[in-house]
Amino acid sequence: MSKFGVSAQAMLAAVFGAAIMGSAVVVPKLFSPEAGAQPIAIQPPPGAPMSFADLIEKVEPAVVSVNVISTQDVSELGDMDQFFEQFRGMPGLEDFFEQRRQQQEQESPRTREARSLGSGFFISQDGLVVTNNHVIERATQIQVVMSDGRELDAELVGTDPLTDLAVVRVKEAGAYPYVKFGSSKEIRKGDWVVALGNPFGLGGTATAGILSADGRELGAGSPYTDFLQIDAPINRGNSGGPTFDLKGNVIGVNSQILSPTGGSVGIGFAIPAELAQEVTNTLIRNGRVSRGWLGVQIGDLTPEFAEALGLEDVKGALVADVTSGSPAERGGLKRNDIILSVNGQKVTDSTSTTRLVAKLIANTQNKFDILRNGKAQTLNVTVGERPADLTAASQSSGGGGNRVDPDAPSAVPGKLLSDFGVRLLPMDDSTRDALGLRAGDTGLTITEVVKDGVFEKAGFENGIVILEANGRAVPTVDAFERAVAEARAANRSKVLLALRVGQVTNYRTVDIPK
Template sequence: MKKFGISRQALVAAVFGAAAIGTLTLAPKVFSPEAGAQPIAIEAPTGAPLSFADLIERVEPAVVSVNVVSEREVGKLADMEQFFEQFRGMPGFDEFLQDRQRKEDERDEPETQESRSLGSGFLISKDGYVVTNNHVVENAVEIEVTLKDGRELEAELVGTDAQTDLAVLRIKEKGTYPYVRFGNSHDMRKGDWVVALGNPFGLGGTATAGILSADGRNIGAGPYTDFLQIDASINRGNSGGPTFDLNGNVVGVNTAIFSPTGGSVGIGFAIPAELADEVTQAIIKDGRVSRGWLGVAIQDLTPDMAEAQGMKEDDGAIIADVTSGSPAEKGGLERGDIILSVNGTNVTDATTTTRVVGKLIANTANKFEIIRGGKRKTIEVTVGERPDDPNAAIVPASSSPGVKADPNGTEIDELGVTFKPMDDALRTKLGLRAGDAGLVVTDVARKGVFEDAGLQTGMVILDVNGQPATSVDAFEKAIAAAKKAGRTKVLIAVRIGQITNYRTLDLSTKE
C-alpha cells in the first residue's frame, strides 16, 4: 500500500516535473457476459444496515489475494547506502565511491534481488480478468492469485498503467469465475456506506466498513486521478482491493493511505470506479493505455494572475512553457496563453484542464479557446501520443543555475532587484532557444517586491505581462504600463533551471 501525505497546494501537470498533460484513449468494452452469466448484485437495505454480512458473503468470492515474486537490479553500493552516509565529506571518500561504482558498471550482468509481496485484487469477468494496483505487480516475475476457496492459481500480467496505478491480470487456468462489476462513484454522496475487502498484512479475506468521507482528493499521485477518501480501514496489503457500495458494485480501487505510522489512521484513498473501468478496458484491449500529448507545462490561473491580465474571472489554466517540437508548439500555443475551454468544455484550473484533455484521443484535432494579449481566440491543435517519459530531457529546477550574486548590474531600486542580460551560454544551460529574451536576477534587496514574490539570485525573468524581457528598459516600460492601467499586480514568467512558471509582483506595497 502506497503512503502519501497531502500537500497544501496540488502540484499540477508538469509545472514542477510533468512537462506535459496527456489524454486518455477510451477503449470500447472488450468482453461481455456470456448468455446467462450475471455479475454479483444485491438489493441494498434502506438506512443504516444492521449487518454487512449478506453483502460480504455475496461479493467475497470475487476478491482475491495477489502474491508476487519480483526482481530488481541492485548493487552493493545501493545496498550499503545508509552505511556509507556517515562517511560523507571525508577526504577521498567520493573518489572511493566513484571507483566502486565504475567497477559495478563494468560487470557484464547486474546483480538482482528477489522479493515477495502481497496485495489484493478482484475479478471483473467470468473468464478470469483481475484488477489490482500497478505498484502491487511492479517488476513481477511470478504472479499468483489466491481465491476464497483456497485455490492458488498462476496469473499473467495483461498490462499496467503507472499514471493511474492500475494493472490487469488474467488467471491462466480456464474456468468460470465469480466476478463483480464497476459502479459509478458519482452516484455516491459523502456519508454513504462503503465496504472494503482485501488482504491487509497478508490476512486474506478481511472486510472493513465505513463511509465515503470525501471525494475529488488530489494526493499528488498523478494528474489523472481525483481520489475517493474513505474511512473504512485499509492497510498495507489492501492495495488493489475493491471498495463496494451497498449494492455490491465496486465504487473504488484501494490504492493509498495517509498515515504517519504506516498503519491505518482512518484515512484511505481509492481510485474512482469510472476511471478504473475506462483504464482496465483499454489495458484489456491493447495491453496499455495510449495517452495523447499536448506538450505544455500549465499552472492554475490565480486571482492575482487574472488581475495582472485585467481579467475579472480567474477560471482557466496558464501555459507556463511549451516543449520544443511538441503538438502544442506545432498547433500555435504559446507561453502565457490562458486556456479557457477545450472543445467547448470549460476548464477552471490546471487540474480540470488536465482531466478534460485526458478525455481526448491521441492524433485527433481539438479546439482550444484561449486568451492571448487580452483577446480571446480559438486554436486547433492535433494532440500526439504521449512519450514514455516526456520529461527525460528536462534538468531539475535550481534557484541559482551557476549565477553568483552580483550588485554591479542594472538596479531597479523601487522593486529591490538588480538585473544583467542573459548570455548565450546561460541560454544553452537553461534549455532556451538562441535569441530568447531574458534578464538574470543578480541581486535581490531585503524586503523588496522581488523578495516578497520569492524570487532569488540566478532566476531569469523571461517576460513581464506578456512582453519579452529584452532589456531592463523594456521591463520598466511594462511595469509603467501596468501602473498606468491602474493594476497593482504584474505577471512575470520565471525560468528556474529548465522549468518555467508564472509569478506575480505586488506593486501595491511599494506605492
C-alpha cells in the first residue's frame, strides 16, 4: 500500500486510464487519502454481449470436424519430364534417357492417398451434415468427429462445386444435435457473428467478430455466390463450418479466406444462408444441382459502354458472343443484344443475369426482354442444362504487345490509322480458325499498335481481332472508319468494340480522336 492507502496497481490504473476486471471495463474514481479509490464498472454498449459462452454451449454439439481420405494425382512425373528433357540431342544419351523416361512413366503411380480435414454441421436429427465441396472432393472415406469425441463414418449425399457446398450423411443411426439456417439479410454490417470449426485440426474452436461486408463477388470462380465477409478469424480447417448470429442461427457457411500466408488476417468469406439452404435442399433431394444454360458470353453494360452506344438510363447484360448450336442461338439471341429482364425480372449486370438463368429449369421456355439496335424486343428461349464439363475459355491475348514507332518504315501488313495509332488487317481464314470463330465471321486483326496512340492508351495489343464497332460488322478497314464517322456525327466521344481475345469475346471502348 502507498501512503495514500491505495495499491500501486490502482495508482497505475489511475495514471494510464483503466484496468480490466473480468469482462467489464473499470475506471478508477478520483480519490482522497481518506476514502481511497472505488472502481466503477462500465457496462458494454447495447447489443454487445458480456460473453458468447451461452451461445457456443448451445450450438457447439452440432458442429463437427470432417476428416477425409482421398485420391490425388501425382505430379512428380512432370518434374521427371523436365529432368529427362535436358539430355535430348546428346549422342549416346538421348536414347538411354528416353527409355528411362518411358519406364518411369509406366512404373510411377498415377494417384496417391491424401488426408485432409475441414468442418461441418448437422442440419437434421437423422445425421445430415453440411460442409464444403472442396473438403470432401475425390473422397474415398469420410469421417465425422463430434464435439464429444465420437467418430462416425459418413457417406456422400451430393455436391455442388459451383457454390462449394456438399452434404454427407453419417451411417450410424441416431438422434443428432442440429442447427437451423437463419437469414443473412437480417444482420447488418457491424453486427456480431461467431464462427465455429476445426482450424488446423485443433477441433472445437470458436471465434467472434463482426459482419464486415456483404454481397462480395470473388471473381469468375464463384459466379453464383455473393459472399458474406466476416472478421471472425477463420483458418485452414474452418472450411465448411458455420457462422452464427447471436440467436444461434446459421447465417453463413465458411468457404474461403484471403491471406498471403494461409492463416487468418481478418478477411474470411462465408456462403450466405439463403443460398446454402437452397442448394443443400436440392442436393438432399436430387444429389446434384441442375442449372439452366443459354450458351452466351456476357458482360456488364457499363456507363462507358452505354455512352458509346448512345443509351441513357439502361441497365442490363451485354451479349458478347453466342455459342454455335446453343439454346441462345436457337432462341434468336445475337451479339450486341442487351438483356434487360428474364421472365419479367429485371437484370442489372452480367452476374444477376447468370444467376437468374441458372435458376431456370432446363428445357423450359422463358421470356427474355432485350434491346437490339436501340429497339425493345421479346424473345422466347428454351434454355438447356448447363454441361457438367463446361470450363472457362482460354484468355490468351494472341501475339502480345509489339509497340512501334509511327514514323519508322513498316513492313507489317494492314492499313495504318494514324489518328487512332493502330494498323488493321482483315482477318484471314487461319486466324478465324485459330480463334474458334464461325466460317462467316469477319473482323480486323490488329497488326501494330503505335506508341502513345489511342489504342495503346486503351490497352490494346497485337493479335486482338475487332469483330464489330458500335454493333456494326467491320470486314474491312473502310467499314471501321464508317462506324467511327457515324459515332462522330452523333456527337459520341467513344466507340464500343467487340473483340476476340483468344477464345473469348469481350468489349472495350476507345476514344474518338478530335
